[in-house]
Amino acid sequence: MTYRQEYPRPQFVRKDWQNLNGVWGFAFDDDKIGTQQKWYKQASDAFDKEIQVPFAYQTQLSGIHDPSFHDVVWYKREFDVPEDWQDQRVILHFGAVDYRAWVYVNEQFVGFHEGGNVGFSFDITDELVEGKQNVVVKVEDPSTDETIPRGKQYWIEQSDSIWYTRTTGIWQTVWLEAVQPTHLSKLRFTPDVDKGAVDVEFELAGDFVHKNVQFEISFKGEVVINDQITTQSKNTKRSFDLYNHKIFRTSFHHDGWNWTPENPNLFDVKITVRDQDEVLDVVDTYFGMRKVHTENGMVYLNNRPYYQKLVLDQGYWQEGLLTAPTDEDLKKDIELAKEMGFNGCRKHQKVEDPRFLYWADKLGYLVWGECAASPSYSEDAAARLTKEWIEIIERDYNHPSIVAWVPLNESWGIPNVRDNRQQQNHSLAMYHLVHSLDTTRPVISNDGWELTKTDICAIHNYNHGGKDETAKYAQYQEDLATKxxxxxxxxxxxxxxxxxxxxxxxxxxxxxxxxxxxxxxEDAGWGYTSVANAEEFLEDYQRIMEAVYSSKILYGYCYTQLTDVEQEINGILTYDRKPKCDLAKIREINDMWHPRTI
Known part of the structure; x- marks a missing residue:
């Protein structure tokens, strides 16, 4: 079986593409001799294993399932380029590779990328040959380096406590795409709910002068904008007035066209690039009209106070670790969370697959975007995290489901931030960097504690105690009661x-x-408190939620957590997504006090 065959970039869809997931040749390079011995040569016999891409070698679904340290690994496969791509540029895309990747095509080095969270691509047209093509990827992922953004991936071989099995190498889809030399290369939608408009910014690669770019914007099947722009430079900006269209004046009221978890309205967009009558590029995409801001001690969604009921989501799967076995698994996690009455998640220490964000957009699900942190601070660590965040925001800016950015968590990577001015400056730098790249979303400087400048005071508190620890619980209630x-x-x-x-x-x-x-x-593990059965679980859940809902100052929460992960057995669902209790009862508790909007 070949996994993950769905289109990997749902916010930027072209018709000419080819999925390269499936069986690849694979080799460990524990002695770090592969480059010297030229394993990128087609005649190399070093590839003594097979691996199922896009699953890391540590996973069951990879076919290798080896959790031990192997800091350098190599991949190899052959592929064909369709004949009708001959006059186009061929782009090789990697969804994500953890952590450093060197890519060779037909024995020629085509590029390097560092960073395990976001994808990258190379134009490989000039390296193509007649007949079969060959791609080789060398990956280095230092298992014990605490200065790279590793999130929950443990730097000790055996998982323990809150730390999980590592992910090395390719862990998202690899694919090919055909484009004309002149094509759409960047696209950004910025909704302006107050004005009823959407600001569009785009770039063209290649010969970008005097090209005609047509935007056809539709809502619920009816075209509301059909406009053409003639480019004068590489970067073009235009604002489209949406709400003056007759469909909105006659068919909708209030914010019936805006995006919310309850009504995840999306505008479909077809973008066509032409040189006179010749079509150069066609891209299908979408956006949502959604505004998020803070005011009067509350978070507002589309200018209305919105109580966020989030669940912590680690984004791990038993058979695939960071990689969901199927697209349906990504969708199912959102559906299960919504079934329980949650209206979103904090995606914890992981930049999630774009397919997850697509389903969040489509189904109506808030997402707090976070990135894997490094355990330790250094100047190199600061630079690496900065680079990752620039790439994250460029990739994910257009998703209406993302309503907050979390560049740092619990002082990970800045362990002395309470008093250390250098680490405080790093926290401030990340806060301002994210705002310099995205002015539309709140930024949390250090989720949990020891915050610096921040748009939301995000706190962590697990001190609710067991049901018999009445004094501890009373203190917990008191600690949450007021500002x-x-x-x-x-x-x-x-x-x-x-x-x-x-x-x-x-x-x-x-x-x-x-x-x-x-x-x-038979799963053994730990939680912050323990219960013996489903009935006790629901009783304890309600007891904790009563303390949260009785607070006079909290305007949202994020419960830990959606699923068990390895030795953590504190999920509402098991690791394989089976409910531990009646999910309707969880929803009843979640809906008992604050409605989703207040």
Whole structure:
């Protein structure tokens, strides 16, 4: 069986593409001799294994399933280029490769990329030959290096506590695409809900002067914009007035055309690039009219206060680790969370597959975007995280489902941020960097504690205690009750703000709590508190939620967590996505107090 055959980039769709997932040749290079011995040569006999791409060698679905350290690995496969691509440029895309990748096509080096979270591509047209093509990828992923953004991937071989099995190498789809020399290369939609318009910015690669770019924008099957722009430069900007169209004046009221979790309305867009009568490029995409901002201590969605009921989502699967076995698995996670009454997730320490964000857009599901952190601080670590975030925002800017960015978490990578000015400056730099790239979303400077400048005061508190620890629970209620109590508490022996910083009126949201451990079957593991059966799980869930909902200052939460992951058995679902209790009861508790909008 060949996995993950769906189109990998749903916000930028072209018809001419070819999926390269499937069986590749594979080799470990523990002695780091592959480059010297020229394993990128087609005659190399070093590839003694096979691997199922896009699954890392540590996973079951890869066919190798080896969790031990192998810091350098190699991939190899042959492919054909369709005959009707002969007069086009051929682009080789990698969805994500962890951590450093060197790519060779037909024995020629075509490019290098560092960063394990976001994709990259190379134009390989000039390296193509007659007949079969050959691609070789060398990957280096230093298993014990604590200065690379590794998130939950443990730098010790055996998983433990909150740390999981590593992902090395290709872990998202590899694919080919055919384009004309002049084609659409960048595209950004910025909705302006207040004006009823969408600002569009795009770039053309190749000969970009005096090309005609047509935008056909549709809503629920009816064309609302059909406009053509003649380019004068590489980068072009245009604003389209949507809400003055007759469909909106006669058929809708209030924000019936805006995007929300309850009504995930999307505008479909077809972009056609022409040189006079010749069609050079056609791209299908979409956007959502959605505004998020903070005001009066609350988060607003489309100018209305919106109570966020999020669930922490690690994005791990038992058979594929960071890679979902199927596209349906990505969709199913969102459907299960919505079934439980959650309206979004905090995607924790992972930049998720674009297919997940596509389903979040389509189904109506808020996402807090986060990136894998490095465990330790260094100047190199700071530079690496900065580079990753530039790429993340460029890739994911257009998703209406993403409503917040979280560049740092629990002082990971900045362990001395409470007092250390250099690390505080890194936190501030990340906050301002993200805002310099995206002015439309809140940024959380250091989710959990020791915040610097931030748009949301995001705090973590697991100190609810067991059902018999009444004094601890009473303290938990007290610590969440008011702004003064929350800001004075030190739930992990860490102050809420770093020295020299203080709360400036931003919304306060409890972004990690709960984590009830419940063992199902033979799985051993841990949680922040423990219960013995489904009935006790629901009782404990309601007990914790009562403390959250009784707070006079919290305007949202993120419960830990959606699923079990390896030794963590604190999910509402098991690792293979089976409910631990009646999900309708979870929804009943989630819906008991605040509605989704207030």
């Amino acid at each position: 003064e109590a929350i800001l004075a508490a030190k739930p992990a022996a860490r102050s809420i703000y770093a020295n020299g910083f203080e709360h400036e009126g931003e919304p306060i949201i409890l972004t990690e709590f709960g984590g009830i451990g419940y063992k199902v079957g």
